[in-house]
Amino acid sequence: MFVLDTCALSEAMSAHRNEGFTQWLAAQPPDKLATTVTSVAEISHGIMRLTAGKRRDGLHQAAETLFRRLHVHEQDRPCAWLAGTMIALEEKRGRTLKFADATIAAITLHNGGQLVTRDADFDGLATHEQFQGFLIVNPWT
Amino acid sequence: MSDLLIRNLDESVKLALQLRAERNARSLSAEVRHILGSVAEESAPRNALAMIDAIFPPALRLTPEEAASFDGTDHASDAADFS
Numbered sequence: 001m002f003v004l005d006t007c008a009l010s011e012a013m014s015a016h017r018n019e020g021f022t023q024w025l026a027a028q029p030p031d032k033l034a035t036t037v038t039s040v041a042e043i044s045h046g047i048m049r050l051t052a053g054k055r056r057d058g059l060h061q062a063a064e065t066l067f068r069r070l071h072v073h074e075q076d077r078p079c080a081w082l083a084g085t086m087i088a089l090e091e092k093r094g095r096t097l098k099f100a101d102a103t104i105a106a107i108t109l110h111n112g113g114q115l116v117t118r119d120a121d122f123d124g125l126a127t128h129e130q131f132q133g134f135l136i137v138n139p140w141t
Numbered sequence: 142m143s144d145l146l147i148r149n150l151d152e153s154v155k156l157a158l159q160l161r162a163e164r165n166a167r168s169l170s171a172e173v174r175h176i177l178g179s180v181a182e183e184s185a186p187r188n189a190l191a192m193i194d195a196i197f198p199p200a201l202r203l204t205p206e207e208a209a210s211f212d213g214t215d216h217a218s219d220a221a222d223f224s
Contacts, residue, residue, distance in 0.1 A: 006211065006212060007212045009211075010203060010207075010208045010211035010212055011208065012189075012193045012197075013193070013197050013201075013202060013203045013208070013211075014202055014203045014205070014208045015199070015202035015203060015204060015205075016205060022190060025188070025189045025190040025193065026188050026189070026190040026191075027188065028188055028189040028190075029187075029188060029189070030186050030188065030189050030191075030192040032189075033189050042211065043211060045211075046207070046210055046211030047211075049210070050207070055201070058200075058201050059201055062196050062197050062201055065196050066193065066196050066197075069192060069196070
């Protein structure tokens with residue numbers, strides 16, 4: 001299962017999509033894609049901060065449809081603990097893993113998925129022994 | 142499995158389907174299931190790109206500025222409050 005990070009979702013919704021990302025998307029069966037509740041919140045933030053009106057309503061509806069089609073992984077208690085652990089271990093190495101990113105990484109790892117992202121903030125995670133199973137896919141060109 | 146009842150079906154349509162079912166050595170229900178199944182398969186999005194394009198028509202696609210703001214790249218206060 002591929003877990004779409006917020007940047008992958010917004011890329012998918014973009015008028016000018018990255019070529020490599022578009023080709024990758026075209027090669028995936030729809031039922032292999034997932035995302036996380038964190039990205040639902042970030043996309044909701046992105047849409048609801050727009051000026052109220054027809055465009056915002058349309059985007060709101062389309063996003064709801066998209067999230068009904070994708071598997072949306074929840075954040076349960078083990079994931080939440082894992083997220084905090086990730087932030088702490090990255091901190092010890094002098095790196096900052098944002099709270100939202102940590103929850104996305106933890107939910108992805110907990111569900112055995114691969115995170116689709118171009119965000120380099122995730123790169124350090126797999127260097128920790130206990131997070132070696134955290135896999136990233138970056139199809140951007 | 143669920144059921145679908147179709148009211149007001151034209152008699153000639155039903156007869157044509159019955160003949161088609163006989164030709165294919167299937168019951169009328171099995172024939173209609175087969176037809177509906179193949180049409181549903183054709184109209185389902187084949188890949189994730191087709192699915193997303195069907196949900197987001199061109200007018201709804203994000204501008205580069207919107208997409209950047211969706212990424213969380215300009216979110217001011219993401220840090221946890223432990224510091």
